[in-house]
Amino acid sequence: MIVSANLQEAARSLLSAKQRTILALIGIVIGIGSVIAMVSVGRIVQDEALRQFKEMGTDILTIEKDFGGSPGGGPSKAPASLKLADVAAIPPACPAVAVVAPSVRGSGEISFAGKRLERAAPMAVTASFLDINKLTIREGRFLSDLDQQSQYCVIGSEVADELTKLGARPLLGSRIRVGTHLLTVIGVTSEVPTGGMRRFEPNEMIYVHITTGLRIFANAELSTIMARVRPGATNDLAREQLAAYFSRLKGPQVRITSPEEIIAQMEKQMQMFTLLLGAIGSISLIVGGVGVMNVMLVSVTERRREIGIRRALGAKRGDIRGQFLIESVILSLVGGLFGIVVGVGASWLIAHFAQWQFSLSLGAILLGVGVSSGVGIFFGFYPARQAALLDPIVALKSD
Amino acid sequence: MLTLRDIRKSYRIGPTEVDVLKGVNLEVQQGELLSIMGQSGCGKSTLMNVIGLLDRPTSGSFMLDGAEVSYTDDDALSEIRNQRIGFVFQQYFLLSRLTALENVALPLIYRSTTGTDHHHRCMDLLKRVGMADRAHHRPNELSGGQQQRVAIARALVGSPSLILADEPTGALDTQVGGEIMDLFKILNAEEGITVVIITHDPGIARQCKRVARMQDGVILP
Numbered sequence: 001m002i003v004s005a006n007l008q009e010a011a012r013s014l015l016s017a018k019q020r021t022i023l024a025l026i027g028i029v030i031g032i033g034s035v036i037a038m039v040s041v042g043r044i045v046q047d048e049a050l051r052q053f054k055e056m057g058t059d060i061l062t063i064e065k066d067f068g069g070s071p072g073g074g075p076s077k078a079p080a081s082l083k084l085a086d087v088a089a090i091p092p093a094c095p096a097v098a099v100v101a102p103s104v105r106g107s108g109e110i111s112f113a114g115k116r117l118e119r120a121a122p123m124a125v126t127a128s129f130l131d132i133n134k135l136t137i138r139e140g141r142f143l144s145d146l147d148q149q150s151q152y153c154v155i156g157s158e159v160a161d162e163l164t165k166l167g168a169r170p171l172l173g174s175r176i177r178v179g180t181h182l183l184t185v186i187g188v189t190s191e192v193p194t195g196g197m198r199r200f201e202p203n204e205m206i207y208v209h210i211t212t213g214l215r216i217f218a219n220a221e222l223s224t225i226m227a228r229v230r231p232g233a234t235n236d237l238a239r240e241q242l243a244a245y246f247s248r249l250k251g252p253q254v255r256i257t258s259p260e261e262i263i264a265q266m267e268k269q270m271q272m273f274t275l276l277l278g279a280i281g282s283i284s285l286i287v288g289g290v291g292v293m294n295v296m297l298v299s300v301t302e303r304r305r306e307i308g309i310r311r312a313l314g315a316k317r318g319d320i321r322g323q324f325l326i327e328s329v330i331l332s333l334v335g336g337l338f339g340i341v342v343g344v345g346a347s348w349l350i351a352h353f354a355q356w357q358f359s360l361s362l363g364a365i366l367l368g369v370g371v372s373s374g375v376g377i378f379f380g381f382y383p384a385r386q387a388a389l390l391d392p393i394v395a396l397k398s399d
Numbered sequence: 400m401l402t403l404r405d406i407r408k409s410y411r412i413g414p415t416e417v418d419v420l421k422g423v424n425l426e427v428q429q430g431e432l433l434s435i436m437g438q439s440g441c442g443k444s445t446l447m448n449v450i451g452l453l454d455r456p457t458s459g460s461f462m463l464d465g466a467e468v469s470y471t472d473d474d475a476l477s478e479i480r481n482q483r484i485g486f487v488f489q490q491y492f493l494l495s496r497l498t499a500l501e502n503v504a505l506p507l508i509y510r511s512t513t514g515t516d517h518h519h520r521c522m523d524l525l526k527r528v529g530m531a532d533r534a535h536h537r538p539n540e541l542s543g544g545q546q547q548r549v550a551i552a553r554a555l556v557g558s559p560s561l562i563l564a565d566e567p568t569g570a571l572d573t574q575v576g577g578e579i580m581d582l583f584k585i586l587n588a589e590e591g592i593t594v595v596i597i598t599h600d601p602g603i604a605r606q607c608k609r610v611a612r613m614q615d616g617v618i619l620p
Contacts, residue, residue, distance in 0.1 A: 005508045012496050309492045312453060314481020314509040314557070316474045392453045396492070 003326075010327035013299065021331065024288075024295040028335025028375065029342055031288030032368050035281035036343025040364040041350050042274030048356045049266060056134055056198070058259040061097075061238055063225040063246075066253040082222040084210065086249055090225075094241035096233035101129040102210060102225045106217035108179035110206065112166055120159045122178050122206045124213020124220070130189075132226050135202055140172045140187030148211040153183035157191035158203040176206060181216045183208060193355075199224075235260065285371065288335070289379040296328045296383035307387055308395030321388035328380025329373050336372025340365055400560060400593060401427035401450065406459035406469075408445055419445045420456065421616035427595060429560070432587040434596040436604040437613030444565065446613070447597045451484055451563050452476045464560065481509050485554025489566035491546040493538040499525065499549045500534040506557045524552040528582060544575035551582060555592075562586070564596045568603055580606050 014021045065082060087102045106122035129135075130142045142154050153176060155163070160171055163185070168174040174185045183206070192202050214220045229238040235258045246254045300307070307320055315323075344360060351358040408420040419442045427433055437443045448454035449461065452468060461469040468479060480486075493502045503521040525531045528548040538546050547567060554562050564583065568576030580603060587594045596607060604610045612619045 016496055305492070306494055309494065310505070310509075311477065312451070312480060312486050312492075313506040313553070314477050316477040316509070318474070319477075319509055393448055396453075396488075 003322075006323045006326045007330070009323060010330050013303075013327060014331060017299065017302075020295050020298065024291045024331055025335045025338065027288035027291030028285075028332050028372060029288075029338045031281070031285030031375070032336045032339025032372050033342035033346065034284045035278055035371060036340055036364050036368045037346040037350070038277035038281040039274055039367060040344065040347040040361045042270065042277045043361045043364065044347060044351050044356050044359060046267065046270035046274065047359055049270065050263060051357065052193070053259070053263065053266070057228070058263075059229040059231075059235065060132060060259060061227045061229065061235060061242065062257045062262075063227060063242060064255050064257070065221075065223045066255045081252060082225070082254075083251070084214070084222060086251065087222065087225055090227065090242070090245060093245050094227075094238065096230055096238035096241050097227045098230040099128045099132060099228045100225055101126055101132040101227075102222050103129060104210060104213045104217060104220050104222055105200075105224075106178070106208075106213055106220065108218060109177075111177045112163055112168065112174065115166055117159065117162055117176070119204050120155075120162070120206055121200070121204060122153075122208060122213070122217065123200060124208050124210040124217065126210050129207070129226075132228050133198065133202065135192065136190045138188045138190040140185070142187050142189075143207060143209045147209045149215070150209060150212060151181065151183050152186045152209070152212075153178075154187040154189060154207045155185055156189050156201070156203040156205040159206060160188040178206065178208075179216060179218070285375060289332075289375040292328055292332055292335075292376065293379040293383060295331070296324060296380050297386070299327070300324060300383050300387040303387075304390060304395045304398040307390050308392050308398070311390075311392035312396060317388040320390075321384045324384035324387045325377065325380050328383065329376035332372045332376030332380070333369070336368050336375075339372065340368040343368065400429045400464050401425065401595075402460075402462040403450070404460040404462075406446075406449060406456045406461060408442075408449065408454070408457050419616055420449070422459070423613075423616070423618055425611060425618055427593060429593055430587070430591045432584065432594045432596075432608045433611060434598055434604040434607040434609070435611045435613055435618070436598055436601065439599055441613045442616045443597050443599075443613050447563060447565050447595075450595065451486060452480050477509070481506055482557060483560050485551075485557065485559040485562040487547070487550050487554050487562060487564035487567045489569040491538070491543070491550045491570075493546055493549055493553075495538050498535045498537055499530060499541065499552075502538070502549055503552045503556050505553060510557070521552070521556060524555050525549070527555070528552045542575075543571050544578060547571065547575075547579050548582070551579070551586075555586070560593060562592055562594045564594065566598055566600075567596060568600070569598075573602075576603070 084102065087100055090100045091097050104124040106124060108122065110117045110120045110122065125143065127142065127144050130137070138157065140154070143152060163171060163174055171188060172185055175182045176185065189202060208216070214222070227238065227242065229235055239256050239258060242256055310320060343364070348358050403423050403425040406420055406423040407418065409416050409418045423446060435443050435446065445454065449456050456469050459469070460467060463479065463483070468476070494505065497505070500521055503524055504517055507517050522531060522534060525534050528551050530545060530548045530552065533541060533545060538549070541549065568579050571579060583594050583596065584606065586592050596603065598604055
């Protein structure tokens with residue numbers, strides 16, 4: 001009885017002060033909307049990254065030379081280095097591994113027809129690299145094992161566009177300078193969407209054969225090997241065999257990373273990311289909450305006499321408190337519902353323009369409802385308490 | 400039913416303590432129609448607040464239906480107000496957002512018991528005060544006299560044993576005021592409800608069975 005009466009009363013009171021109610025609503029809508037948008041965009045990005053990663057295949061182990069805790073960075077101080085022959089011997093030695101693709105990152109100035117190519121990076125790979133990375137060829141052909149020591153290169157689609165812009169016609173047969181070497185383009189890889197989980201940007205690469213790379217790159221060292229697990233074998237088995245193989249070699253220390261580990265790590269990072277976004281959104285939510293408190297305080301002041309009348313007619317302090325709390329919760333909940341619509345809409349737009357797969361996160365919606373009623377209770381409590389503590393006589397005498 | 404013994408009430412205004420009630424003694428029997436009359440500033444409003452359990456006396460004893468109530472806790476006082484006292488105010492004090500019918504039903508919201516015949520009871524009371532045809536009007540669509548009738552229906556809805564009216568005709572012209580007074584007299588005579596009217600108007604006081612004159616914080620013997 002009292003709750004339904006309070007609900008009715010709250011709706012009536014909020015409707016009677018429309019302008020004020022709408023202003024407070026806007027605050028809450030923006031607050032909840034930004035939290036929802038942030039959190040659901042975070043989720044969408046996370047899903048998208050995972051999807052791209054899984055598209056690449058979850059059967060690929062990455063073997064890296066361990067630089068003593070700082071993977072991928074700093075010059076090599078370890079005495080031993082991986083040898084190409086040892087890498088080539090992995091599949092026969094480890095039955096669970098089907099193919100390996102070692103690679104070497106190069107450095108050096110890259111230019112075409114005397115103009116520098118800023119967004120291009122050289123990398124030395126084997127023929128298996130194309131397939132293991134799910135890349136395809138758009139023009140010409142990829143490097144083959146017959147191209148050992150050759151001065152051929154295959155370029156990514158963006159490098160190709162750049163060359164075309166600089167007047168390379170035909171593309172195939174053009175010559176790019178890498179450091180002091182001239183490389184002839186024999187193929188172009190198809191464009192892949194950016195933002196994938198590869199550790200390199202395929203569209204900006206200049207691939208040479210690994211034997212060439214080891215000769216022409218400064219400080220070239222075999223540091224990364226990708227290994228595809230044979231169908232039917234588990235990642236764990238392949239990993240065990242690889243670990244055993246490398247310890248038999250007595251070569252450098254290696255670190256073997258499985259896709260599961262990378263996914264777990266990614267998820268952890270993404271959660272942090274989502275949390276951060278949510279925290280940023282929460283700031284606007286606090287502002288919205290203060291708006292609710294403000295409106296409720298005004299409402300309490302305006303309705304002092306009403307409070308006095310209700311108290312005289314037998315309302316207990318708790319009844320008055322409940323009445324105003326319900327009012328602020330309704331205000332915040334309505335704002336929250338609109339906020340959810342706005343937030344979901346905003347994240348849909350963002351996903352649409354970034355060409356990510358949109359997904360509606362139920363968690364975000366529950367979060368919106370929960371947080372908005374929480375805001376209503378938290379920011380409504382103080383005004384409601386003020387109302388409840390009013391002395392009935394003072395309240396009756398006020399106008 | 401009401402027994403006030405040496406009720407004192409003082410307020411602290413700044414550094415000075417102001418005594419408003421200086422030892423009020425009053426006894427009201429069940430079924431009485433009593434007016435408490437006095438000039439403004441004599442303390443009658445404060446006395447009304449004490450009797451209406453809106454305010455606590457500084458000292459003294461106040462028995463309602465044989466039970467000491469002056470020092471009861473706030474929630475219990477609310478409950479007594481809700482169950483046993485019906486208020487009628489000079490400015491009617493209807494809630495402007497509610498219809499007459501909803502205003503009459505207001506005290507019932509604060510009862511823990513749920514009732515389905517609230518609607519009928521409220522309509523009956525509106526009929527009783529001659530306002531049945533205005534049940535769905537809001538206060539600003541009613542005249543002062545009509546609003547006061549609605550307020551009286553509201554005071555009656557909880558079947559109180561005491562109706563406490565503070566200058567109930569103060570904002571009405573003589574004729575309408577007279578009608579309101581007639582209503583009180585009928586309620587008192589026909590239903591035996593105790594009515595206490597606080598007023599400064601000797602004309603109103605004269606219509607009551609008993610008049611208690613108040614002056615300077617005490618009731619004159």
